[in-house]
Amino acid sequence: MRIAIEHQIVHRPTLRGKAVVQMLRLTPDNSDDQTVVHWRIDVDCDARMRSGRDGFGNAVTMLYIEEPVEAVTITATGDVLTSDAHGIVRGSNETLPPALYLRGTAATPASEAVTAFAAEAVRHCDGPLAMLHGLNAAIHRRFANDGKAAAELLSVEEAGPCDLAHLFCTGARSLGLPARFVSGFVAGEHDARPHCWAEAYVAEIGWVGFDPAIGLSPTDTHVRVAAALDAAGAAPVAGEAWGDLVPLTGETQ
Amino acid sequence: MLSRTASSLYWLGRYFERADFIARLVEATVRLDVLSPRSAGLAAWGSALAVTDTASAFAEGGRELRRREVARFLTVETCHPGSIVRCIDMARTNARAVRTALTREAWSAINRAWLHFEARPGAEDPTAVLSLVEAVKNETRGFEGAVHRMLRNQTTWFIRLGQAVERADNTARLLDVKYHILLPAGERIGGVVDRDQWTTILQTVSAVTAYRWLYSDGLKPSNVIDLLIARAELPRSLAASVEETVDVLGQLARRTGQHGEADRMARVRANRMSKTRSGDVIAGGLHQYLEAFILENAQLHGAIGRQFKFA
Amino acid sequence: MGTIAAFDEIMGGLDAAAPRPELAALQRWLDHTPDTELRRRQQSAEATFRQLGITFAVYGESDAAERIIPFDIVPRVFLHDEWARLSEGLVQRVEAINAFLDDIYGERKILRDGILPPDLIFGNPQFRPEIAGMRPPHGVWAHICGIDLVRTGPDDFFVLEDNARTPSGVSYMLENREAMLRLCPELFRQFRVAAVDSYPDRLLATMKSVAPHGVGEPTCVVLTPGHYNSAYYEHSFLADSMGVELVEAADLVVDDDIVWMRTIAGRVKVDVIYRRVDDDFLDPLVFRPDSMLGVPGLIAAYAAGNVAILNAPGNGIADDKAIYSYMPDIVRYYSGAEPKLRNVDTWRCREPESLAYVLDHLSELVVKLVDGSGGYGMLVGPTATRAQIEHFRAALIAEPHRYIAQPTLALSTVPTLVESGVAPRHVDFRPFVLTGRNGVEVTPGGLTRVALREGSLVVNSSQGGGTKDSFVLMPPEPDSWVQTQTQTQMSQIQMQGDR
Known part of the structure; x- marks a missing residue:
């Protein structure tokens, strides 16, 4: 199945007047039954983004916004191809037993x-x-x-x-x-x-x-x-x- | 230098300077009240509260205006920010936060001053009060010396910047509260009480001897005002504090290579001050002049915080 | 209350009539210096400590918010060969701790080889999955270790606890030595004592050695929770003597996976952080989402390899009390040799058989909370009252998994100045071990803690313990390569005027 995703999050920093530093887990990974055709994350202000992984092996995106903002809109869009595997997860990125x-x-x-x-x-x-x-x-x-x-x-x-x-x-x-x-x-x-x-x-x-x-x-x-x-x-x-x-x-x- | 460190050093300078000022004020008030031939009575203590801007805090506690109460309130009372003990405590808290930036000598002076109060001294009779403020003055003098012996670096400049801004404020407040004594409306000038009151002011800013050196025509209100406002030779005069502020900001600019809002404000103020004559000030209204000065000083304080990113 | 027969570090065995020959000079010094003189010097040292603000805060006591730790003027002395053997054991143990951490957060070979039960690791909150797969620069995890030891005989040292997170106390080692040099210079003419004053330089060198790859002249900082922390004096002391900035979390900001500090002239990049805050308060995005403390993004910068954090996050799994009893196996596994330092026998009360044994022998054992520290929640059987024993019996039955028990060791004693004069008191010892890119080194000295109450085995400062200077003697032959304390003493005294 080909699934088109467009998801929007409005993030309001709790600390007013400070630079924003956030960690996002918004990016799906490839596995045997899930293929990411394309994927992107956009924000509606000047920001720097860096990708990495957390301890559990999930893809993370660090979001850095230098100028204080009231709210930032984060949009994740992409296409993912999936197949039914009766719930069994194969080929996922595992870091922990x-x-x-x-x-x-x-x-x-x-x-x-x-x-x-x-x-x-x-x-x-x-x-x-x-x-x-x-x-x-x-x-x-x-x-x-x-x-x-x-x-x-x-x-x-x-x-x-x-x-x-x-x-x-x-x-x-x-x-x-x-x-x-x-x-x-x-x-x-x-x-x-x-x-x-x-x-x-x-x-x-x-x-x-x-x-x-x-x-x-x-x-x-x-x-x-x-x-x-x-x-x-x-x-x-x-x-x-x-x-x-x-x-x-x-x-x- | 960390912005937080700079901010702590600046506040350390302000609070220790304030503690020193209150100590001098209390000392002068005790002398005025008890040691002068004609006691000035409770009015002296009332005006001491006014100078430190704590009259309402004092009254709120339901306290009666009595000598002992006021003396205690201004020295060892921990419940309001205008007592010596609180100023020293705040100075020490800031000093602890930047312990690494201070020399042992400078830190020890602050810590010793703090320990005087840890021993919970009473402020029961004039002798006890005098010996307490004497001890505080010793430590503030020691601290002053230690700061001057420290490396001439940013650490020193930020402490001295805090001291200069605080000193300008303190002297202006002192004059502002006592101005009606200096310039009484339609009353006889030159009586015994007045002489003592003027002497009190001079004592508070350690200027008795300086006065004698600079003015040969005896104790006159206009001379006292001239000395405290316009004579840069006197370290606690407004002119000297204003010059010191420009100086210190200039030193910092040389170290950091940055000029900013605070530099400009301080230079404009000093430039204006250098043309100020005390006669004009008196003619134009001393109170109005001092009010404007205190406000401008507070604005400069804000500009310093912005320029060095204290927030 | 009973007292425990113990090895005296000067007199040797229990009934010895004469001191150990190497330490006869110390006994003579004690004999010839009047108690009043010792007391005067001790008071002088404590007055200095108070003036410098070397204080600690006692938990739960708001009144005496700042106290100094009592200082004892009589030093404790390690002979050269004793120290050499002890050092070897420490190096071996700390190498194993580092290897264990690198393995347990990486490949986990030790579990595959069946040395440790996996649930001991994975069920332990000290194992932090949040940093799994991240590796500190150069693979060094436990850069600064404080290994707590007790002694029962000339060469009988036991490890009580491995502190691989943020061990404190090194400022006492340095300040106690300064005080001794000033107050008892004659001792340094009698004994050739190894100098400890290079510790800050060694620490800074360690920090620089583990800077991320490709950083030329790294910027190092000390990260403190702030000046209300009980060890703040030490944090500032270390930053001061290394000549680096002492920062709080609010002084740091992460941008683009790089750590910066806020200065009056703008941002400055930070490469190495000696943190004295717990993992939980390092990064709210990763460890405690509810916490306003910490530096958001710090772990991302660490994961990206842009900053070194000393000690590395996640180290708690190496010094956890539940892991402790497996340390000999861990040392054997990674070093391939027998452990040179022994553990104290430990009963894990969560195991029913052990619990039964412990309940039967409460009056002989020391019982500790697995998650306790500072001497709180601890029963010392032989000196406890009947009521205390019954209180612990009930607690053990209710929550056995929270406790471990160990035999009561006859901790060695060292002469100590007390009210009645000089008398033996029980001591423990914390040496400091540094690990950098180029290996492990043991500082020749450490923190000796002494239980000031007669017969007491609890040395914690929060429980009325004091500290002593710890002399490590140089080899008897003059060594032209290593500077002794006697040689550095004059320059030290001359420098005291400065700071």
């Missing part, structure tokens, strides 16, 4: 409630792959239309669009399976929108994607951009939430 992705983070802390939920979800599943599919389906069934219930389970005020993927990561890790958060785009009928999902590691298969928002593995509609332990590590703009993800329905306001 799967074992790292068993650790919790501030956004994905180990919790008894999540552990119990995950254990219940996989009660009848046999083998890691089945367990992960079971967990993914259970999260989708229970929370995709009930943000309030997700917030309760995670003991947070409000569950956001990233929390289903966080929940999947925490649940999979509680089962002893490495899992990580993925940010990217998903193609819709008319355009591609920002989206997030999760990946878990299954021995002898490798990293496999799970999208709890649809209760299935990602298909050729998903364009993978960055992966990390949680949303903060894969954020398109470092230190900022990805504001225009599709919100959870039934989200507590």
Whole structure:
């Protein structure tokens, strides 16, 4: 599938009157089932950009704007060719072993409630792959239309669009399976929108994607951009939430 | 040099200079109040508060205007920025931030001054107050000497720039508050109290001897005003402070190769000042003149911050 | 409360009637100098320290916000051959630490070879995935190490802790020596003491040696959290004696993957940063997105190879208490030889068998928090009260994974001036080891910390410990190549007037 992406972010620096230094994760990488035909990042003011990689192996773009600005509009545009691999990720740029992705983070802390939920979800599943599919389906069934219930389970005020993927990561890790958060785009009928999902590691298969928002593995509609332990590590703009993800329905306001 | 370092050095100069000024002011006030043949009473202390711009801060605390209270307030009270202890504390905080730029001698003088207050001295009777301000003056003199013995580099110039800007402000305030004593409207001039008041002013700026050297016709208000405004021979006069500011900025420009807004403002001011005669100032209104001077000095302070990127 | 029989570094064994022959002169000096004279000199030194502002802040004490660390006038002495053996062990250990860090953030051969359990690394918050794959210029990670040692016999040194992040205390080594030269010059005529005063030059040389490739005359800076930090004096002291700028995060700005500092004349490029701030506060874009501290973009500049950071980010994995017990294996793996410095036996309480043993032997052991420092959260079994032991028993049962336990070592003692006169007190030792592009060197001296309370084994300054000068003796034969402290002493004293 050929997916055309045009995504705009308006970034408002928190420090007024200072030069802007930001780290962007907005560039998809090539893998066996994802080919970037062309890609560019533009900003609407004088800026310098440098590309590099973060510790997780994601492509990053450092954005330097010397003159203080109120707001800067960052636009990522490009074409990506994808093929359906049943969620299996092959040929991705890996810098860290799967074992790292068993650790919790501030956004994905180990919790008894999540552990119990995950254990219940996989009660009848046999083998890691089945367990992960079971967990993914259970999260989708229970929370995709009930943000309030997700917030309760995670003991947070409000569950956001990233929390289903966080929940999947925490649940999979509680089962002893490495899992990580993925940010990217998903193609819709008319355009591609920002989206997030999760990946878990299954021995002898490798990293496999799970999208709890649809209760299935990602298909050729998903364009993978960055992966990390949680949303903060894969954020398109470092230190900022990805504001225009599709919100959870039934989200507590 | 780091901009932050330059800013700290400048503020160090300002605060230590201010501590020295308040110490002299308190000392002169104690003398005026207690040691003169006719005590000037509480009015002397009230005007000391006015000079340091702390009269309202003093009143806010519900304090009564009593000698002991004011003396304590201006020396050891930590709750407002206009006391010696706070000025020294601020000077030391800035000095710590640039510890590497100072010599041990300069740092030690600041630190010793600070330690005098760490011992929590009382300011209970005039003797205790006098011995405290004497100790502070010793350290500020020591610091002054240490700065002059430091390498003639940017470090020294920024400290001296802060001192010069502060000194100009302090002397102008002193004169401004006491101007009604110097130029009383329709009252007899030359009584005993007035002589003591004038002497107080001269003492505060260490100018008693200088006055005798420069004026042979006895103690006269117009001479006092002339000395403090227009005589560059007196280090604490406005003329001297203004010249010093130009000088120091010139030294900095030579080191950094940069001239800026602050240089221009300082030169314009000095040029105007060199043509100022105290007689004209008195005729045109001393208070108005001093108010304008204080404002211009504050604007120069802002320009210095911009030129050396203090923010 | 019991006291512990210990090796005395001057008298030797417990019941020795005479001092060790090499140190007889020190004993004679102690015998012939009246206590009142020693006390006078000690007070003079402390007065100088106070005047210079060599202070530290005690956590949780707002009142005595700035204190000086007590200084003891009686030096501790290392014999030449003792030191030579100790140095070899330190070099071997620090080389292994550097090799380990280069490996664990790179190829991770040590895990593939099964030397360490992977979860010990990957589950450890001190392993920072954020910098995985980044390599510091010239592959040096732990440029400045402070290895904490204790001693129980003439050649029995044990490593207590490897400090490979931002070890402090080197300013005390230098200031204590200055004080000793001024107050006890006669000792430097008796003993040929190796000079330590070249440390700042060596540190600067180390910094320059690891500058990014292709930088001609590198600009070096010291990065401090600011003057409210308890070690600020040391930060300023080091910047001062190296003649480099002491910067705070706000003085630095990254542009185009290059680090600049803000000066009155505009931006100046920075090549080497000796940072005395924790990883968490280096770069908010990478480590702590919620933090307003730090230099945004610093890690990008580092990843691009445009700046050297000393010590490298991520080093915490090498000196973590959980890794400590594996250090002998790590040293063996990278050096291919037996470790020359021993570890203290350590029980990891997260292992049930160890926990059972520890609970059974609380009154004999030292129990420590894995993530504690500064002597807080520590139980010294033999000198603890019954109530303290029961308190720790409950804590251990509740959260065993947070604790490790070690046998109580009979830390060596050194004569120390206390209220009642000169008496033995327990000491530990922190030597400083520098690693540059051209290898590892051990500074001939270090920081000796002394527990001033009788029988106490806790030497931390926050817990009432003091410091001593540490003499390293030169070889007995005059050496025409290396300058001794006696030779540099006069120039030092003459220079004291300057700064």
